[in-house]
Structure formats: C-alpha cells, structure tokens
Amino acid sequence: MGEKFFGKPIKRKEDPRFITGAGNYVDDITLQRQSYVAMVRSPHAHATIKSINVDKAKAHPGVIDVILGQEMLDAGIGSIPVGWLLDGLKTPPHYAITVDKARHQGEIVAAVIAEDSYTAEDAADLVEVVYDVHSAVANPAKALEGGAPQVHSDAPGNVTFNWQIGDKAATDAAFASAAKTVKLDLRNNRLIPNAIEPRASLADYNRGTQEYTLYTTSQNPHVHRLIIAAFVMGIPENKLRVISPDVGGGFGSKIFQYPEEIIVLYASKKHKRPVKWNAKRSESFLTDSHGRDHVTTAELAVDANANITGLRVKTAANMGAYLTLFAPAVPTYLYGTLLAGTYRTPNIHCEVTGVFTHTTPVDAYRGAGRPEATYLLERIVSYMAQELKMDPAEFRKKNFIGPDQFPYQTPVALAYDSGNYVPALEKALAMANYTKLRADQAEGRKNGRYIGIGFSTYLEACGLAPSAVVGSLGAQAGQWESSLVRVAPTGKVEVFTGSHSHGQGHETAFAQIVADRLGVTMEDVEIVHGDTAKMPYGWGTYGSRSGPVGTSAIVKAVEKVVNKGQKIAAHLLEAREEDLEFLEGKYQVKGSPDKAVSFGDIALQAHLAHNYPADLEPGLEASAFYDPANFVYPFGTHIAVVEVFPDTGKVEILRYIAVDDCGPQINPLIVQGQVHGGIAQGAAQALFENALYDDNAQLLSSSFMEYALPRADSLPSFEIDHTITPSPHNPLGVKGIGEAGCIASTAAVANAVNDALEPFGIRHLDMPLSPPRIWKAIQDAVPAQAAD
Amino acid sequence: MKVSIKVNGQNYTRDIEERTLLVHFLREQAGLTGTHIGCETSLCGACTVLLNGNAVKSCTVLAASADGTEVTTVEGLAKGNELHPIQEGFWEKHGLQCGFCTPGFLMATVQLLERNPNPTEDEIRHGLEGNYCRCTGYHNIVKAVQFAAAKMRGEAIAAD
Numbered sequence A: 001m002g003e004k005f006f007g008k009p010i011k012r013k014e015d016p017r018f019i020t021g022a023g024n025y026v027d028d029i030t031l032q033r034q035s036y037v038a039m040v041r042s043p044h045a046h047a048t049i050k051s052i053n054v055d056k057a058k059a060h061p062g063v064i065d066v067i068l069g070q071e072m073l074d075a076g077i078g079s080i081p082v083g084w085l086l087d088g089l090k091t092p093p094h095y096a097i098t099v100d101k102a103r104h105q106g107e108i109v110a111a112v113i114a115e116d117s118y119t120a121e122d123a124a125d126l127v128e129v130v131y132d133v134h135s136a137v138a139n140p141a142k143a144l145e146g147g148a149p150q151v152h153s154d155a156p157g158n159v160t161f162n163w164q165i166g167d168k169a170a171t172d173a174a175f176a177s178a179a180k181t182v183k184l185d186l187r188n189n190r191l192i193p194n195a196i197e198p199r200a201s202l203a204d205y206n207r208g209t210q211e212y213t214l215y216t217t218s219q220n221p222h223v224h225r226l227i228i229a230a231f232v233m234g235i236p237e238n239k240l241r242v243i244s245p246d247v248g249g250g251f252g253s254k255i256f257q258y259p260e261e262i263i264v265l266y267a268s269k270k271h272k273r274p275v276k277w278n279a280k281r282s283e284s285f286l287t288d289s290h291g292r293d294h295v296t297t298a299e300l301a302v303d304a305n306a307n308i309t310g311l312r313v314k315t316a317a318n319m320g321a322y323l324t325l326f327a328p329a330v331p332t333y334l335y336g337t338l339l340a341g342t343y344r345t346p347n348i349h350c351e352v353t354g355v356f357t358h359t360t361p362v363d364a365y366r367g368a369g370r371p372e373a374t375y376l377l378e379r380i381v382s383y384m385a386q387e388l389k390m391d392p393a394e395f396r397k398k399n400f401i402g403p404d405q406f407p408y409q410t411p412v413a414l415a416y417d418s419g420n421y422v423p424a425l426e427k428a429l430a431m432a433n434y435t436k437l438r439a440d441q442a443e444g445r446k447n448g449r450y451i452g453i454g455f456s457t458y459l460e461a462c463g464l465a466p467s468a469v470v471g472s473l474g475a476q477a478g479q480w481e482s483s484l485v486r487v488a489p490t491g492k493v494e495v496f497t498g499s500h501s502h503g504q505g506h507e508t509a510f511a512q513i514v515a516d517r518l519g520v521t522m523e524d525v526e527i528v529h530g531d532t533a534k535m536p537y538g539w540g541t542y543g544s545r546s547g548p549v550g551t552s553a554i555v556k557a558v559e560k561v562v563n564k565g566q567k568i569a570a571h572l573l574e575a576r577e578e579d580l581e582f583l584e585g586k587y588q589v590k591g592s593p594d595k596a597v598s599f600g601d602i603a604l605q606a607h608l609a610h611n612y613p614a615d616l617e618p619g620l621e622a623s624a625f626y627d628p629a630n631f632v633y634p635f636g637t638h639i640a641v642v643e644v645f646p647d648t649g650k651v652e653i654l655r656y657i658a659v660d661d662c663g664p665q666i667n668p669l670i671v672q673g674q675v676h677g678g679i680a681q682g683a684a685q686a687l688f689e690n691a692l693y694d695d696n697a698q699l700l701s702s703s704f705m706e707y708a709l710p711r712a713d714s715l716p717s718f719e720i721d722h723t724i725t726p727s728p729h730n731p732l733g734v735k736g737i738g739e740a741g742c743i744a745s746t747a748a749v750a751n752a753v754n755d756a757l758e759p760f761g762i763r764h765l766d767m768p769l770s771p772p773r774i775w776k777a778i779q780d781a782v783p784a785q786a787a788d
Numbered sequence B: 001m002k003v004s005i006k007v008n009g010q011n012y013t014r015d016i017e018e019r020t021l022l023v024h025f026l027r028e029q030a031g032l033t034g035t036h037i038g039c040e041t042s043l044c045g046a047c048t049v050l051l052n053g054n055a056v057k058s059c060t061v062l063a064a065s066a067d068g069t070e071v072t073t074v075e076g077l078a079k080g081n082e083l084h085p086i087q088e089g090f091w092e093k094h095g096l097q098c099g100f101c102t103p104g105f106l107m108a109t110v111q112l113l114e115r116n117p118n119p120t121e122d123e124i125r126h127g128l129e130g131n132y133c134r135c136t137g138y139h140n141i142v143k144a145v146q147f148a149a150a151k152m153r154g155e156a157i158a159a160d
C-alpha cells in the first residue's frame, strides 16, 4: 500500500459546496405542500397544566391543527427512552408533548401546525394554557435536600441513580495513612452546546408505502431510526428512513432523539403532508440537551515522597428534568472511569448521585464526562503541587504512568493500551520556554503584573468499545461501526459509512484511506453517509469514534475488496493468487511488474464476468463490521498562559500551547482544526460560558446576549504540535481527536487563572472565571493580605 | 406587498407579507439557501449579506426595507467557476468545519478587507467579532483571512 494521501494535510473535498453556499442542511430542504409547526412551550419550570384552550388558535386563518399530549398518547406514541441503564435507575416517562405537568422551562405543551411558519408562530401565541405554578429547583445539591420540590413522584428525593466505582475501603485507608491530603469543592458549570446550526426536522409520510422519511439534524441517523421507530412510534423500523444531510455542528447535542422529531412525524402522517420544524435560537437554549453541571467534592492524598496514593470523589450530577439517550452514562462510566488520568493512582473511589431538577435535560456535550473528570483531576493535582510547593510540571512527571507500564490497569476499570506521557510534556515545556516563562512571571509580580501558567496533562478514553463490554455496563446499543465499499464498473468507488460527519471532514479523511488502499485518486472515491436507506447499519459519530472505529470498518471492507480483486487478477493473469501483490492500483506478479492488471480493469471484469473465475460471484463490493477490542487513549499536555488584570478582574489568554497524541494523523489539517475548536470550547467553559438558572429554575442565560460564546477576539491563536503513539489494536493505530482539545483545555485555563491569583492568597475559584468573580475575590482577598 | 430586490445581479420581484425578513426573502423567495439563520437576533452573523455593498445581518432587515436595493449573497461571491480569494482562503487554510457559519464569515470578510486591505491579526479578530463560529476556534479563520488579504493585495502567498 502506497501512502500517497494518508498523513497529508489535504484540503477538504466537502469545502467547495460550503464556501459557495451549496451546502444542504435540513432547513434548506423544502418539500411540496410543506407545512410548519410552532411549539407552545411552558414558561414555567414546574407547573401543573390545568387546562388548554385551543379554539382561538384553531380558528386562526392558515392553521391546520393544534396537537396536545393526550392525543399523541391515545394514538400510542410512547415515551422517548433512555439508552443506557444503570442499576436501580429511575426512568420516568418523557413524552414529546407533556400531558400533565411541565418539568422544565421550554417543555412542549402543544404543537401548532400551519401553512407557513409565521402563521404557526402567531397561532402558538393564541393557545391559552392555565398553569398551576409550583416551586422549582435547579441546583443539584439543593434538589437533594429534604423538602426540595420534587420533579417526579416516582423518583423520591429527586434521585435517579446512585453509582460508585473503585475500592472505598482501600481508598479510605490510603487517606488515613497519607502524608498530605487536600480537598476541593468544585462546581463544574453547566454549558449549552450552541451548534451554530439550530436543530431542524422535516417529516414526510408516504401514504402509498406507509413509509416515513425524517430529515433531521442528527449525528447518528440509525440510532434515531431505531429509537424512534421501535420505541416511540411503534412502527416497523424499515418504515422509517432517516436522512441527516449536512449538519452544522453537533458537539453531542444532535445525538439525542428530541420531542420535536416525534411531533413532526406524527403530524405528517395525520395530515398526509410534510411538516417542518426549525428551532429558533431561544428554543436551542432551552431545549438542546445541556452539558456538565456537577457539584463535587474531591480529595487527593500523597505519601511523604509526593507520590499520589489516593483520590476520593463525591459528585452530585444534574440530570435535568428527564433522562435522555446517553445521560446516565455521562457522569458515571464516562466520568468515574477516567479519574486515574495519566497518573499512577493506586486507590480511587468515586460516588455519583444522579439528580433530577427542573431544568433542561443534561447529556453528552463534547467530551461527555471526560472533561468533568479531567477538570477535577488536573485542578486538584495542580492544587496539591501548590500545597507541596512543587512545580506543577514536576509533580505531574513524578506521578505519570511510565512508558514501560503498558498495558496499564487503572483502579477504575479502564486498561490503557499505550501511552508515553513525558515526551508530550517535555515538548510542550520547550514550546512554552517554561523556565523563562516562570522567570517572567516572577518579574511581573514585582511590577504588579499577574501572569498565570496552567497545566493539563490529560488523558482521554474514546472510541467506546467493545460492544460486549459497554453492554455489560448498561448500554442498550452496540458500539461497533460498519462500512460498505462498492466499486462501479468504471472503477469509481462509493464508500458507505455508519459514521456521520457534521464538520469532521470525513468525506476527505476517509477518502484518503480508501484512495491509498485501492491505488485510486481522491476524486475516484465518494464517501456517503447520513441516510439510513443508503448506508449499512451504523451507530454514528460521537465520543471521537469515527477515527478509531469508523475508519477501521472501512479498512476492513477495503481489504475484502482488494482480496476479491486478487482472485479475479489471478484468473486474468493466469497466476496463483499468492504470487500476486497489489501495489499502487495494480495487481502484479511479484518480481515481474510487466505482468500486471489495473484495479480499473478488475472492476470492469468483476461486473462483466465474461472472463471470470468459475467459483466467484460477480460484482466488486464488500461490507465490514468492526468491533474494537478496547477504547483508544489519546493524551497530551496543554499549557495556558494568562494574565489577570486585578482592577477589572478580566483574564486574557496570552498563549496557549498544546501537544496532543492521537496516534498517526490521517489528515493533520483536520486534526489541527479539531484541536483548535476543542481548545476554544474548553477554554470558554473556564472563562465565559455558564448556563445560569434563578431560584425558580428560570434560565437567565437564555440568549447570546447573556450566554458568552467565545468570539474571534476572545481568544489567541494557538501553538500546537503532537507526538505519535499508535494504538496497538486498530488497523491504522489511530485514536480520536474530536474531543481532546475540549477535555484538556478547561483545566489548563482554570489552573492558569488560579496560578495568577496566588499572590492574592486566593487558592481556588470556580468557573467561569469571569471578571466579576475574580474582581470580587481580589477585593475580598486584598484586605486580608494587608492585615498579614 | 410587492418588493423588488436585485440579488447577485438578478432581479427578484415578489409579493410578500410586510413583516418578511430579508433572510427569509433570500432563502424562500429567491431560493438562495446559502445564507443561513443561526439566531434571528442579529447576534451570530450566519445571515450576513452585502446590502448595497455593506455587510448587514439579513435576519434583522425587513425585505420591504430592502426594496430596490442590490444584495450580494455567498452564491454571488465566485465569478463563475473562479472562487473569490476569500473563498479560496477559507478552503486553503481549513477555515471551516461544519460550514454553517461560513457564508456569514465570507461576507463579513469582504467588508473587512474592503475597509482594511492589510489587517493585523488583532484587527481581523475585532473585525469579525460579530460572527460566531463554534467549530474552528477562529484560529484558521484568521489564517484564511490573512491568505485572502495577501492574495487580494497581489502578494505571493507564503507556504506554512
């Protein structure tokens, strides 16, 4: 196999359509006789619906229908299920349109169908709902207190699950015998994903075939099909086609099956015409699944030689008002299992309580559980280093799992297959010019400049696998991936993949792999995804799985095609199969390159089947299903350098250095892009973004005016590099990189800000490290300092 | 009411509701779906187009008030098959991922480079602060704009 394309920074094949305005997003699709739906949403976080009067809305010109929850219930439309079960998990029903009560602001109480979107919106305002408003709770710690408002009658105390991992007795013993321990109370702030493309869904029911087509903003069309057909609508799975065309960013928020998708499907069948829904941004804020939101106490123990000996964690995880698809897995198996990070930590115990509150459901958001774990661990490691008066890089290095210790079994279930943490750290330190940086910091402090340096020597586990293991942990899904490679008579190649691209550039990266392996050009390869009627069955894209899992399925299918071609070539060349080799698009007799036949000729012969092996089926295509042996474990070192301005509390990121190891890079341009975007999102959690609820569980940060997405001028350019430690268990050795930046950067930035604040005697501030919070902490600290 | 708007050199005369937004006119009446809607509140920049040469957020302009104007959308940026240098820059420097914000960025960049053909990184970042991108972290968008600016100034483009 010649590697003409693998590893090269090739410009993306998909870009020409995006830069010329020819993308095809759900909202760009218009069907004949299309109608529109607008949702009537509860303005209250917790209220009983006493009555709904739809007369005025129905009488409004252009209105087709007003649908209520009871009608859909009577029609047999079920609850939207949870896809990951834990022992004792409480799973109250979650209906597309609530029937009895609103349990979070923005929950749908009625759906208005009209001839056009303006009319639907007008009529939605005419639906009269009488509510009996109750007190509500948004904070997970408060929701656990006695007397807190209850979200579901069948989840007493608002607890949906209690989960733990690790050896409690051993961990307690480690703390009892520790030379030093530290304790941190941490709030992992709630985030709102805010993909720039709002969610959208368009349903089209075909009366003749009784088939539904759902165009929707999904990261995993087959998961949508399975859940919606089998569990919600109660229709045969083969009667629902899900098409997820160009999708404008997901970050987790487009994994889940949302009420609006169910409503458009139901309404489309009822009225025998297409029904479309587009989220307004205000709806995105209120109803796209949120991320993070933990209240945690973490403790770290070291022995007299500064070796970490124990980590103890207690977390209340806010699940919101309902459990969505992956929600129970996020603060448990994607969180507690990551708490060893890159460190030899012999004893870990983690206890998590999943808490219902009157807020938007919380589920996977870029990194899903792993950013929460990494923030906690990297923050407390830096905190301990400060306590020990050790350099944070030194303390980390001292505790790293050594390169000779792999495979490494952590005390929290994961077994790391490969890793080499010091070179990434050293590289980042060199890029930062660390010694000088510390000198500059010391010098600055003398002159009233407050510079901080923050580390995150993270590890992440992605490409969730193998299926049997995730199944035993509660997943109600497989986690393999599929691919179908079809070669046309002209030698052009179509690759159908179960992975879904919503910005990741699969059409390019996947084509690079295939073009190399078949010896064809990038233009000869078309990557097809996002349509259940075209692709083989697949599980979609989340958890950085397309690189390690999706491409592996493609490699396997391509191998099958090459092997079949070899049989045809042997026949044509009158040679033995084992005497042939496939090199740069040609099958040739080993040692005599003049006896050769091209892949294109083989493709043609496979379809003509004129001069053909007697025992071979015609055609040239193969499918493959790949179930990985393990997760993959990318890692790296991120260093943030910030300056805090004490007069205003403002933070500026002066430099951001990242060295990541995702194994061999299929396309460095795309890898870098993923890292950049991830850093921005993670840094924004540390500094800007915060979903804030008031005491009535009203979302205060409900628009771009109050919720601070980073802008171009909020961030610097990033200095990034990499090391390469291949994964030993997948064919390309690749590891995921979609989430790493976001997992690493929050802690790096938070550590940097806390480092900058050290001269004020401030030991720890929670995120977001916004100007008011910092300014106030400095104000509170300064008199205390002066008094010393 | 009747409204006539010249979009990318072509006249569109349509009978519309008074409250129709320019972005809806472009997408639904003219069938030009390259201009995207990310917020409808003038905050994300996805809907940026040029109105008589000025970058505006078409979600907060009434189609009625654009009557008689000339609008350029992303579909009108390339000359036939020849990409505009800004489009080239975004492609060359991987200035987009999901592509949803991209048309808005391209149009905002037209104005930015018209006003300042040789912007510094800071000036680029400030100049584009009205547009959100959730995917790229802006790093490569800055590079894309620098590429375009150099090309439009007629300079040779340095390789990385």
Ligand code: FES
Pocket (backbone or CB within 6 Å): B036, B037, B038, B039, B040, B041, B042, B043, B044, B045, B046, B047, B048, B057, B058, B059, B060
């Ligand atoms: S859609 Fe116009 S600025 Fe967001």
Ligand code: FES
Pocket (backbone or CB within 6 Å): A196, A248, A249, A503, B095, B096, B097, B098, B099, B100, B101, B102, B132, B133, B134, B135, B136
């Ligand atoms: S490329 Fe996705 S929002 Fe900018």
